Amino acid sequence: MVSDLSSAVLLVIDMQEAFDHPRWGQRNNHEAESNVANLLAEWRRTRRPVIHIHHVNPKPDSLFNGKGVQVKPEAVPVEGEPVLTKNVNSAFIGTDLEERLKLMKASQLIVTGLSTDHCISTTARMAGNLGFDTFVVSDATATFERKGLSGQHYTAEEMHDTALMSLEGEFATIVSTKELIKPKAVS
Amino acid sequence: MVSDLSSAVLLVIDMQEAFDHPRWGQRNNHEAESNVANLLAEWRRTRRPVIHIHHVNPKPDSLFNGKGVQVKPEAVPVEGEPVLTKNVNSAFIGTDLEERLKLMKASQLIVTGLSTDHCISTTARMAGNLGFDTFVVSDATATFERKGLSGQHYTAEEMHDTALMSLEGEFATIVSTKELIKPKAVS
Numbered sequence: 001m002v003s004d005l006s007s008a009v010l011l012v013i014d015m016q017e018a019f020d021h022p023r024w025g026q027r028n029n030h031e032a033e034s035n036v037a038n039l040l041a042e043w044r045r046t047r048r049p050v051i052h053i054h055h056v057n058p059k060p061d062s063l064f065n066g067k068g069v070q071v072k073p074e075a076v077p078v079e080g081e082p083v084l085t086k087n088v089n090s091a092f093i094g095t096d097l098e099e100r101l102k103l104m105k106a107s108q109l110i111v112t113g114l115s116t117d118h119c120i121s122t123t124a125r126m127a128g129n130l131g132f133d134t135f136v137v138s139d140a141t142a143t144f145e146r147k148g149l150s151g152q153h154y155t156a157e158e159m160h161d162t163a164l165m166s167l168e169g170e171f172a173t174i175v176s177t178k179e180l181i182k183p184k185a186v187s
Numbered sequence: 188m189v190s191d192l193s194s195a196v197l198l199v200i201d202m203q204e205a206f207d208h209p210r211w212g213q214r215n216n217h218e219a220e221s222n223v224a225n226l227l228a229e230w231r232r233t234r235r236p237v238i239h240i241h242h243v244n245p246k247p248d249s250l251f252n253g254k255g256v257q258v259k260p261e262a263v264p265v266e267g268e269p270v271l272t273k274n275v276n277s278a279f280i281g282t283d284l285e286e287r288l289k290l291m292k293a294s295q296l297i298v299t300g301l302s303t304d305h306c307i308s309t310t311a312r313m314a315g316n317l318g319f320d321t322f323v324v325s326d327a328t329a330t331f332e333r334k335g336l337s338g339q340h341y342t343a344e345e346m347h348d349t350a351l352m353s354l355e356g357e358f359a360t361i362v363s364t365k366e367l368i369k370p371k372a373v374s
Binding site for chain 1: 275304308312316317325333334345346348349350351353357358361
């Protein structure tokens with residue numbers, strides 16, 4: 001079981017329709033959206049802080065311009081939840097996320113959203129290196145297959161696993177949604 | 188062929204003896220050291236800027252404390268080459284690297300050193316996100332095998348390849364040592 005997370009901040013990153021585009025190729029973990037929804041419900045129920053990060057790219061041909069920036073239904077912010085906009089991978093670059101977390105005296109971050117080896121990995125690496133106690137939720141993120149420069153092909157699951165293995169113990173602790181949602185007391 | 192790199196800065200990251208410790212497990216690309224040495228020789232010959240980054244960890248049980256911080260013979264700095272010390276993975280966190288590069292009006296960075304999926308990947312991600320035109324030299328870096336949380340095992344070569352594939356096109360351009368060393372004119 002993970003340590004006490006009673007004041008941990010839930011970061012929900014790039015849960016946007018741009019990631020439904022076929023250009024990305026095969027994806028793993030289609031449960032990521034419902035796991036993010038469950039974590040959001042749990043954080044709201046326990047009145048813990050949530051911060052949403054959305055990607056917007058000013059280039060007209062970007063998938064993150066126009067319709068693609070729309071937030072997936074499982075991750076729509078509610079009143080009072082801050083929404084920060086970024087235009088690179090790291091949620092800490094070009095935003096006030098670090099200052100905001102310091103003002104909140106936040107020390108623990110739970111990182112969720114898309115995609116594992118791009119924005120999630122980059123944000124978790126910076127979070128860890130900036131001194132936050134960082135947790136990445138393995139089943140509340142997902143990524144895509146990639147083709148290598150020498151013709152190698154790695155599946156989405158392989159890209160996801162290796163990205164998480166590079167984070168574990170060095171930048172973050174890898175956890176599952178189940179570990180973060182305590183069973184509700186019978187009423 | 189890559190674009191004109193006549194004023195590109197060569198970053199040489201964590202080329203230190205700590206990485207020879209057996210604790211890391213099996214490593215790929217044992218040519219990384221000689222490729223870094225060849226790139227350093229080429230950068231010095233063409234009088235282009237070199238910046239060394241060394242890792243030092245204040246914890247007494249760290250491999251990067253004591254003897255392990257010693258620089259590998261292939262990457263020993265020469266007079267006039269700045270040496271920055273960091274104690275996290277990113278060469279941009281806790282150092283003046285970004286300010287220094289801006290003062291130099293540097294726009295292109297060549298990233299080399301150890302290890303592919305930890306300090307090299309983290310530094311290249313931040314470099315790309317901070318707006319630098321970033322190149323990672325695939326055969327002038329290396330990494331180690333890793334064991335996953337669910338018992339998966341990935342070889343050092345698989346960890347290296349997937350780390351580079353996650354960088355390519357999103358944060359950096361992946362190049363080889365050979366592409367960066369132009370054949371010398373016959374004298």
